[in-house]
Amino acid sequence: MINVNGKAKELNTYDAIVVGSGISGGWAAKELCEKGLKVLLLERGKQLEHIKDYTTATKAPWEATHRGKMPLDKEKDHPYQVRDRLYTEFNADYWLKDSDSPYKEEKRFDWMRPDIVGGRSIMWGRGSLRLSDLDFEANAKDGIGIDWPIRYKDLAPWYDHVEAFAGISGQKEGIPHLPDGVFQPPMEMNCFEKQVKGRIEATFPGRHMTIFRTANLTQPIGDRGKCQYRDRCVRGCPFGAYFSTQSSTLPAAMKTGNLTLHTDAIVNSIIYDEAKGKATGVRVIDKHTKEMTEYYARILFLNASTLGSTFLLMNSVSNRFPNGLGNDSGVLGHYLMDHHFHAGASGTSDDFADKYYFGQRPAGFYIPRFANVGADKRAYLRGFGYTGYSSRSGWARGIAELGIGNSFKDYLSAPGPWQMGLMGFGECLPYEENQVALDHSVKDAWGQPVLKFNCEFKDNERQMRKDMDQEAVAMLEAAGLKNVQPFNRDSYPGMAIHEMGTARMGRDPRTSVLNEWNQVHAVKNVFVTDGACMTSSACQNPSLTYMAITARAADYAVKALKRQDL
Template identity: 55%
Template structure:
């Protein structure tokens, strides 16, 4: 902690306040600090210093209790998040406590949260893809949701800007539906993936299979080390090889001398001044002392993660905004989206028994969207589209509990056969009735209203999933994969952990919350650049777009501040 200024009480007024320190909050802090503003970052959880606070980064399964499995107490603590299947002893300290942070599900919805410095940037999958005009124009063309107030040309230079700093590895394809990034060298497909790639691209015109584009360094970059292929990313990477706020954006923000981070700060609401027509500060509750504190700033970035950001805005009520700050349109809390997930196919691959791979590559394959990209690929079964992630691997040989001796020990060290799987991510349409609301009947331990989530996948998403499974089975079968089995876990929203919407951008204040620079229409000094701002969901991972939108909005905020417009 000695490396960060956490003594926020001495100074109650700042140039800017950033709520949250995850992917978008970290970028906001970096950009605003580097532009000379004194910035207060309000973090709900504890400080997590890079390397210092990664307790499990080097542990093997036998170093942990229950070989990494959760204890009964841990299961009770994470009684909702445990449904994801991703939480073990190695990472549970980075996942929010469900028991202390309840929420209500009108329909099943998995809300995964990370309450610490860095947020879910310590836990994310690092898949990073640019959106295209196919995505930014989709709402306007098919009439679902409202039109985005920006197009690809508006954000393209900011994609390049954040990519050059963060470090994105991948290969260029020249596809209009998946614009190329500024790339570091790509990771390598393994031998079976190369084989399947050649067969798919040979038999399916217009379909490509590439290595995933990821925020992993394949060579040293900006003082950070390259990926060591340990695949222990979500424990915290001591090499700084994958993108996290802790390793990438907060250190340079701190280096300016302009950053103050206040941990254990639960943001209760924004303070709105009706005479000035803007927000003047933030009210917090100190989670350790229960003390109420107010901080003031000229600019406020709300980046607490999609649902928490909107929860804060909804709880920021005043005479001017009886239903939440910026909610003149009535759209605050609506249009919640996530990607469908865990639907695809898996099978066995004969041959290649003399081949293996080095390390545990924290990445897989990607098959970009190939449906509904033009008239030739148009489908009459559904709107929008999907892409695939996946990979090939070798498992272990099953243990024979009746065997013993040297031959048995040798046998369990031999790898099993090859398997290949692909799983689809499909776009979810922005439905007005997929929503969240404040629940004053269920309060958290600090006496604040909790969230009720009421959202579901509808007919279009189910039709997309059906096509995903059918195409996955067909592609793997024609690629020579054996015993191909299609699957659809039919999970509810939340499992993709790509929550988007609820405070969308738009052209018209009557139908949206934010303008083209992520400013609240009726409070221009309040910016929202995390997933809450999204107007549609595309079918690719959204975090790279959050980064670009944040850098763009921070640049605009400082420009407007200098012009005395906010």
């Protein structure tokens, strides 16, 4: 006799389902669980336990077979991942196999995809900068794209909320277009950086140089210790000293007893009930068995990353939504953005020959946007900020030298001159033709269609890049550096790993996918709070904004549930 489980649907039913456990998904799970909801967190990647699974976190370079470099045979399974600086021998197991889940490029797009719980929160750059009304009002003022449906005042309390929990170290500067936040004590600039800061700010009134605002603790929070200045963050931090899902939001969600985490779960599509006009759940493919299971909930939060969430909406078709769930406007997949970078300058200095720095500080410094701010007007729209670094050159400077004997060894045993670099991160405008779409001619290992990219930087970005290296040269020379050289290397969409935009927020359902609360206009119990929701890109690192938007939307969703509005 066959045993039939008549309670299968009941057992697979939750108050909320969160798709993706990265930076925004972890926040969604934490906030919803702490507000009393029973939450299912679905992650396509494998388990990565905090501390235990950071197996290379304390290894020295010489303890790795290839000294941290990726062997050439990895290119077979990871042809896209090998393009990125974050994919190393020390975290090789963290990444998705491109061969299992390929994508197509009409124009080059570098899509970096982890395959672990926590997603890119494990290896992100940790830059934590607020957007301001200069950014939220830009589209309306410039007549570009559509207007954001929110302003800085709507997010300000939520920035406060996430900063206090995540732990952001930084210096308050009183810059209107780079709002101050809830900061832990800042990391300290070294003597060389302080000198450069003074000279730049004296020469260029209105420009600022500050220590980078970063999600690295300088004071402990609970079980999380402060940063040890090891700069091995991309391997996972056993001290919990930087914000990640594993160290922060996941333990908080688990503590409530309201969370169920399901790994190796590939969410294929959203179940839509046409009679109710609501989503009722998701279809999930088991990564290993390839069996499909349905899970149900009253609300869904899509946090699978910009492109993962967009894929899920596109792949969720029905009679009501033949072109993808919530895609009445036809803009789903369009207006794909990323920051452009790899343009700036570097130089050296003979000053402070008797000084050195402590440890390997995991954060550089930052020069906020000054182009098209106030009276400053340029030939292009928007602007850029600089991330900077400094150090003293080491023994590797002798690799190309001809030398032998004790004097040569002594030369390489002492630190070389100070060196500094400035690299710009520039805003990309939202272009309708920059898009991603489903390609049904190619299937992944689970029989799903793949994404196809058609995205490029255009004239506005190219004009901006000229300023990014020229202004860097001007500032470094004004600061007294020698041998100042500009650089302007290739920068393709995806390389900055700040992709965003493809399911944008807006006031009008005819021109946007989401409303001001991140709800799909036509399916109000589906929320999208990762990078897909962005209406413009600004030039700041976006992850802090994703956190704040997610916390705000979760608060709204729970209140709407209590009002029985969802």
